[in-house]
Amino acid sequence: MVVNSVHWFRKGLRLHDNPALQEALNGADTVRCVYILDPWFAGSANVGVNRWRFLLESLEDLDTSLRKLNSRLFVVRGQPTDVFPRLFKEWNVTRLTFEYDSEPYGKERDAAIIKMAQEYGVETVVRNTHTLYNPDRIIEMNNHSPPLTFKRFQAIVNRLELPRKPLPTITQEQMARCRTQISDNHDEHYGVPSLEELGFRTQGDSLHVWKGGETEALERLNKHLDRKAWVANFERPRISGQSLFPSPTGLSPYLRFGCLSCRVFYYNLRDLFMKLRRRSSPPLSLFGQLLWREFFYTAGTNNPNFDHMEGNPICVQIPWDHNPEALAKWAEGRTGFPWIDAIMTQLRQEGWIHHLARHAVACFLTRGDLWISWESGMKVFEELLLDADWSVNAGSWMWLSCSAFFQQFFHCYCPVGFGRRTDPSGDYIRRYIPKLKDYPNRYIYEPWNAPESVQKAANCIVGVDYPKPMINHAESSRLNIERMKQVYQQLSHYRGLSLLASVPTIQEEAEPPMSDDSQASSSSTGQASSPPHLSITAPSTPPLSESSSPNSSPTASTSVPHTQRKRVRPSETPSKQKTKVKHTSQARGLELKMDDKQ
């Protein structure tokens, strides 16, 4: 029987460690490598030019590599559901292979294609390689729910066998066995499109520092591993001003597009570590960044609303402000805080920023200063950030906005001090905001505090040449801490987010039975967990301990004797506690979290 294979590239834009592609080649008579791209979608989608360029470069690289194997890449214009029936017939396809996509949208799309393939009598072969582990397996090992803390996740990974070993790259011999006739007009029909064809105007002065493609990825990997000192000492690289600039050994965009296999990266790190340190297996922390990625993929795989606040069971509902004007200032780097503006400029120009820089701007937009929804920030990153993956992007934004994953400790990054600490020289600012280049170091992170004479000497007057700060950070962080407290205190049995000096160590057992008139007059009223605005009780009781959500169940706990009331552990959470939580979905997430801790 004739086997005509199609390998469908989506992510995983590489020939090395590509099991699905190997399956396509296995015993096949012909193989065609396909990428499906909708030029109309390209123009309308919320994806910026840098990300498109990276993708097209990766496709070019793939095509170049395939040419060396006497094959070509087929870039097919259209939508998968329209394209495949046509291809199946035209090419007489009998086997379709692709890499597993764990994200909800991808799973839905793939299920439809698999069904369609069945109808056409096409066998489908799917292999998981975008992540080290199968997210479903981790979920299964965590009692069928995704781990919601990184520690928990690590504990599970520790119990798992090592990721599968990577496969070698496709060889000429393999490809020769399933040569496909390439028509003369291949480029016309199936060539990699240009940015112009996708409707982007490209400027000649393109600054782009991240060149897409597998070839570049493997070169970078080698350079990355050359920094042996780092791996040998096994220390977190200490962040310095230099870390903020794009590094020639940075790999995250290549992992995102699958130009580099995460398993290849993993095993290279591991082997190097073991070679340099002839001792037991390397600690998990060696693979920090890879594991974070896995963590978010696992959290998102069964949650179609992972990128939304509403309807997302692990996301705390926070009354974010809706303020398009402020959002635009942030997104366009016009906040008046050089540290924030430089980062956003770098992001827009180059498509990559350091993870601490991501923390800084994400905190500023959400809980730290502007109190704008993380969803808005996530969308901007989706447009601009080369390595933005749906799961990792949404998950990180939830984390940094204190919306999920239960960050324990509430503190705001200072948009002045954090930058100064990271890069006291201010060179980073000067590179991305040249207007400020003549400011002395002392004022470069807070130009509005520079005396007029200094501003004049630097040829940049704040309020004229560079914006005034859009917000008073001291005042806004004071307010935002209060707001976060409001939110978290409504989740009555929640103790995760520690605000510390807000005296949040709620000790409900300290509350004595109420005896004054308000209680006596109506035994069924009001004093559910504490009087509405006052915890007039033991000295250790915090001032801000009201935990009820007023409209839901004013009298919920009156049937429980006061003496029984205490900080309820999740395992013994009586239903009355649950009723006090306004958003049941939140309660679920929080309980999960606490289970995690046990």
Added chain:
Amino acid sequence: MPFYVDAEGWNKMKRGRSKCQSFTPSEGRNKRHRSTTPVYVQTGSTNFQNATEETWGNLPHHVVLHIFQYLSLVDRARASSVCRRWNEVFHIPDLWRRFEFELNQPATSYLRSTHPDLIQQIIKRHAQHLQYVSFKVDSCTESAEAACNILSQLVNCTIKTLGLISTARPSFMDVSQSHFVSALTVVFVNSKSLSSIKIDDTPVDDPSLKVLVANNSDTLKLLKMSSCPHVSPAGILCVADQCHGLRELALNYHLLSDELLLALSSEKHVHLEHLRIDVVSENPGQTQFHTIKKSSWDALIRHSPQVNIVMYFFLYEEEFEPFFREETPVTHLYFGRAVSKDMLGRIGLNCPRLVELVVCANGLEPLDEELIRIADRCKSLTAIGLGECEVTCSGFMEFVKMCGGRLSQLSIMEEVLIPDNTYNIEQIHSEVSKHLGRIWFPDMMPTW
């Protein structure tokens, strides 16, 4: 006793459901109970088992009431349209003691608002039942104005607690001061037994506080008014002088005075339990911070030995000069932005009552010495949080050893800890866990 429906009861009710629909008004009237105390329907619960005709409609009042107490307002409203009996229960005053008005505009908030019809119904029908009232408003001025409009209609009320809460930017500040003040004083004048008032970030002023004092001095226990720029030290002093039951107070540092502390320490005054002070500066050098005399703090502690004194600092480093030069009885300290090493050193020397300390940021110099001094001198310290600071792993271990098990909360960002020759991060985790007697990890942020 907690109420629950067992499987049998649930089935009975389900079976009864269809009958409820044929429930006639006359039956309802026959069984109507007018009293509002729940006790009167005690008999209902025994009847429930024996009744020949168990229907949803003749569930005893107190049972329905009990169920309703577990439902959200929206669910109660839906349930109230099931039958007349349930509708009666819906209006029982017990269910209207506590209400949170949510006022948001679609353009500025993701949240829904309390329906205008419901607001009207509450004002007409349940205003006199309201006791615990709060308003949550978004960042839009209109929302804050709507809240003021409702406040000014709460005439026939006996409100005990009132909270005005801005969920985003503080929009009450944008309402005209006269509008706000007149609305607020309506409540102050009409509800004469207010015990708790939260009016942070509002344009409340001295005259309105006078009205508050004149009408509620016997009952007032809590007053939170951080960042209320129209109140003067004299205004708050007047409250402290007259309201002897005040137990909890939150204000900005510029309102704190020696006189205020002495007034709160008078013989007539009950023990103060919580004093929260926000120290905020707009721009470096523009605000001069006064000092409080040690004798005034001493007087307060003599009078209220258990008082929690919580201070939030949002200052520039150079503005810390006036603080903690002498012994200060502060218990909880939060530094929202960079704090000088020098200041932290003084805290170790002069804050013997310190319980919790948060340092969000500091310079690049390790804080080893300062922390060790704090561990040594602040014997009550049980919680600490460190953000953008640096401590060597050895210094941190020393700190943890000195504090030991009394550290109930230890939130340290991973980046804070600098590995040295003695400890790396992995070792720190196990060593600290050993000394705390529980599993401990530094706090992490995703490397993304």
